[in-house]
Amino acid sequence: MAITHPLIKSTDGKQALAATFAKDGPPPITVKNLTMAYGSFVLMKDINFTVNHGDIFIIMGGSGSGKSTLLRHMLGLIEPAKGEVLYGDFNFTKGEPEQREEMLRHFGVLYQGGALWSSMTLAENVGLPLGEFTDLTGAEIREVAALKLALVGLKGFEGYYPSQISGGMQKRAGLARAIALDPEILFFDEPSAGLDPISSRLLDDLILELRDNLGATVVVVTHELASIFAIGSNSVFLDAESKTMIAHGDPKDLLAHSTDQRVRTFLTRGGEDNKTEKSARDHG
Amino acid sequence: MQAQKQTPPNNELSFARADNSTLVVRIAGDWHLRHGLPSGDLVAKQLDTAPKPTRLTFDAADLRDWDSGLLTFLIGVSELCHKRNLPADWSPLPEGVRSLVQLAEAVPEKTGARHEASHSSFIEELGHEAISYAQSLDDFLRFLGEVTIAFARMPFGKARFRRVDLMIVIQDCGARAFGIVTLVTFLVGVILAFEGAVQLQQFGAAIFVADLVGIAMSRDMGAMMAAIIMAGRTGAAFAAQLGSMKVTQEIDALTTMGISPLEFLVLPRVLALVLMMPLLCIYSDCLGVAGGAFVSATMLHIPLGTYLRETQAAVTLTDIFGGVFKAAVYGIIIAVSGCLRGFQCGNSSSAVGDAATEAVVTGVVYVIVACGIFAFIFNVIGI
Numbered sequence: 001m002a003i004t005h006p007l008i009k010s011t012d013g014k015q016a017l018a019a020t021f022a023k024d025g026p027p028p029i030t031v032k033n034l035t036m037a038y039g040s041f042v043l044m045k046d047i048n049f050t051v052n053h054g055d056i057f058i059i060m061g062g063s064g065s066g067k068s069t070l071l072r073h074m075l076g077l078i079e080p081a082k083g084e085v086l087y088g089d090f091n092f093t094k095g096e097p098e099q100r101e102e103m104l105r106h107f108g109v110l111y112q113g114g115a116l117w118s119s120m121t122l123a124e125n126v127g128l129p130l131g132e133f134t135d136l137t138g139a140e141i142r143e144v145a146a147l148k149l150a151l152v153g154l155k156g157f158e159g160y161y162p163s164q165i166s167g168g169m170q171k172r173a174g175l176a177r178a179i180a181l182d183p184e185i186l187f188f189d190e191p192s193a194g195l196d197p198i199s200s201r202l203l204d205d206l207i208l209e210l211r212d213n214l215g216a217t218v219v220v221v222t223h224e225l226a227s228i229f230a231i232g233s234n235s236v237f238l239d240a241e242s243k244t245m246i247a248h249g250d251p252k253d254l255l256a257h258s259t260d261q262r263v264r265t266f267l268t269r270g271g272e273d274n275k276t277e278k279s280a281r282d283h284g
Numbered sequence: 285m286q287a288q289k290q291t292p293p294n295n296e297l298s299f300a301r302a303d304n305s306t307l308v309v310r311i312a313g314d315w316h317l318r319h320g321l322p323s324g325d326l327v328a329k330q331l332d333t334a335p336k337p338t339r340l341t342f343d344a345a346d347l348r349d350w351d352s353g354l355l356t357f358l359i360g361v362s363e364l365c366h367k368r369n370l371p372a373d374w375s376p377l378p379e380g381v382r383s384l385v386q387l388a389e390a391v392p393e394k395t396g397a398r399h400e401a402s403h404s405s406f407i408e409e410l411g412h413e414a415i416s417y418a419q420s421l422d423d424f425l426r427f428l429g430e431v432t433i434a435f436a437r438m439p440f441g442k443a444r445f446r447r448v449d450l451m452i453v454i455q456d457c458g459a460r461a462f463g464i465v466t467l468v469t470f471l472v473g474v475i476l477a478f479e480g481a482v483q484l485q486q487f488g489a490a491i492f493v494a495d496l497v498g499i500a501m502s503r504d505m506g507a508m509m510a511a512i513i514m515a516g517r518t519g520a521a522f523a524a525q526l527g528s529m530k531v532t533q534e535i536d537a538l539t540t541m542g543i544s545p546l547e548f549l550v551l552p553r554v555l556a557l558v559l560m561m562p563l564l565c566i567y568s569d570c571l572g573v574a575g576g577a578f579v580s581a582t583m584l585h586i587p588l589g590t591y592l593r594e595t596q597a598a599v600t601l602t603d604i605f606g607g608v609f610k611a612a613v614y615g616i617i618i619a620v621s622g623c624l625r626g627f628q629c630g631n632s633s634s635a636v637g638d639a640a641t642e643a644v645v646t647g648v649v650y651v652i653v654a655c656g657i658f659a660f661i662f663n664v665i666g667i
Contacts, residue, residue, distance in 0.1 A: 072536075075536075075539075075540050076539075076540075077536055077539060077540070101542045101544075102542065103542075104539075104540055104541065104542035105541070105542045107540060109536075109537065109540045109541075111533040111536065111537060112533070113532055113533065115532055115533035115534050115536065115537040116534070116537075117529075117534050117537070117538075118529075118532070118534070119449075119452075128446075128541075128543075129541050129543075132444055132541075132542075132543060133542070177537075187540075
């Protein structure tokens with residue numbers, strides 16, 4: 001069954017990539033034999049994993065392990081040294097630029113700092129993709145933008161500029177922009193970074209809510225254990241020392257069953273098994 | 285046991301031999317950074333003195349107060365022991381000192397992490413610089429090509445940018461630049477007229493100051509001065525704007541939304557400067573002539589009407605349109621340089637400053653190179 005996107009108009013009049021994210025089709029994301037390198041310096045190699053429909057997929061690992069770099073490879077912001085990234089059947093790494101561009105419209109990305117366009121109001125930030133990729137009128141765009149902002153708890157802030165709101169609000173506004181086109185896949189880069197524990201928990205709840213209600217597949221880069229156990233249903237663990245992934249699966253299963261000391265040390269904050277397991281139980 | 289005192293009284297360091305095989309490092313007094321640190325060479329010398337010790341220990345019974353100064357010294361001692369594979373007994377030291385030394389040594393140095401100092405010869409440096417300049421020109425031409433393709437898509441409605449952004453940039457590099465352009469080009473006219481007047485007066489040809497100023501401003505100086513002002517003012521601003529957008533991932537956000545940053549951010553800026561530079565050039569020409577007229581009226585006592593009639597007779601439409609054409613090309617160069625440096629900006633705040641500086645340098649250099657090329661071409665085709 002092909003999904004027809006509710007909002008996006010196809011640039012060439014064809015629903016070229018619409019079937020890519022069919023629920024009964026192939027997994028929405030497959031990463032095959034990916035090698036990430038800066039020139040001759042290999043950062044990570046042999047990365048292989050699959051993200052299933054409706055997953056909240058966590059990319060985790062210590063600082064400097066290449067989590068955000070992997071995300072940038074998945075988004076096509078960096079070309080892999082080797083290997084490929086597939087969205088459904090579509091080979092994103094080897095795809096034609098026009099097809100890649102069209103595929104990007106099925107994604108929503110929340111960057112670490114929000115990455116809101118500073119010269120535009122929140123409503124304009126959310127409205128820009130709607131104006132570019134839909135046939136909505138100006139008034140309709142304003143309505144949809146207001147709705148998206150209301151969904152993330154920013155009702156009434158439509159006319160504010162990014163510099164006039166707090167860091168947590170900027171993240172939520174970034175999320176509103178990310179979901180502007182009701183994307184099939186949502187990417188989050190360190191969503192909890194710089195947030196207090198309560199705001200962080202609220203953002204986690206929001207991610208769960210959006211996944212359940214929009215039916216999106218979610219990929220999250222984070223090393224916040226509380227978030228990992230609260231929302232993650234699948235994950236990959238990157239290890240900077242061995243320069244590859246060393247675990248793949250549900251984070252709670254990894255905590256319970258992984259025999260790899262590096263994974264256990266990370267998931268237990270260096271050995272505080274009781275506290276972290278309690279946290280996992282509370283969230284799980 | 286023999287002991288010898290070797291350091292000032294604040295941090296006292298002395299050595300003793302418990303037996304022939306054990307070196308005792310005695311640490312006494314107050315060990316503070318502000319008092320300076322004893323050299324690790326003193327310990328190294330003791331370790332290498334025959335009979336060479338096979339073990340090292342400490343005596344800290346008289347140690348009073350300490351800070352990072354003591355830790356720095358002890359880390360040095362620890363490294364000396366590691367190098368010589370010499371076991372050390374740290375137990376006589378206070379517990380706080382031991383814990384901090386352990387903490388500092390807990391994570392071993394990562395292999396290859398330390399930058400090796402490299403020394404290259406003058407010829408090598410020269411070669412690197414030459415390659416870097418060639419690469420810079422290559423980047424500029426590639427970027428110019430991409431901008432040209434984006435421009436070609438514009439008439440078919442395939443290039444995306446907000447009209448309001450274009451208007452904002454036009455306002456910024458047009459109307460808001462009037463003040464500085466007025467001041468600078470009026471003064472350039474004054475200087476040209478003044479320098480010309482001093483010479484021409486000697487031949488009783490003072491009226492030709494009008495020709496000098498009019499032709500110089502309309503053919504070259506009007507466009508050139510406007511370009512230099514805009515390279516410093518607007519080219520740098522473009523680089524800083526795009527550079528900071530790169531740092532805050534705003535450009536990534538456009539890319540991942542399927543919106544070309546080149547079309548969305550570069551096209552309005554290039555278009556605005558291409559539209560505004562010819563206008564600024566004509567304005568500069570007028571202000572330069574006004575500057576010349578001011579000097580002529582006050583210093584040479586040439587009536588304004590006479591001065592303007594002489595200017596009108598000297599300056600042809602070809603001169604004016606030649607200058608206007610040059611200004612449009614300079615506009616492209618400045619905008620492309622600014623945007624290119626913005627896109628090439630690194631991911632730190634200092635990189636934004638570097639991008640702005642490089643944008644000005646690139647813009648001014650390429651404008652002057654273009655000016656030279658124009659002079660040659662115009663000469664060949666007889667303009």
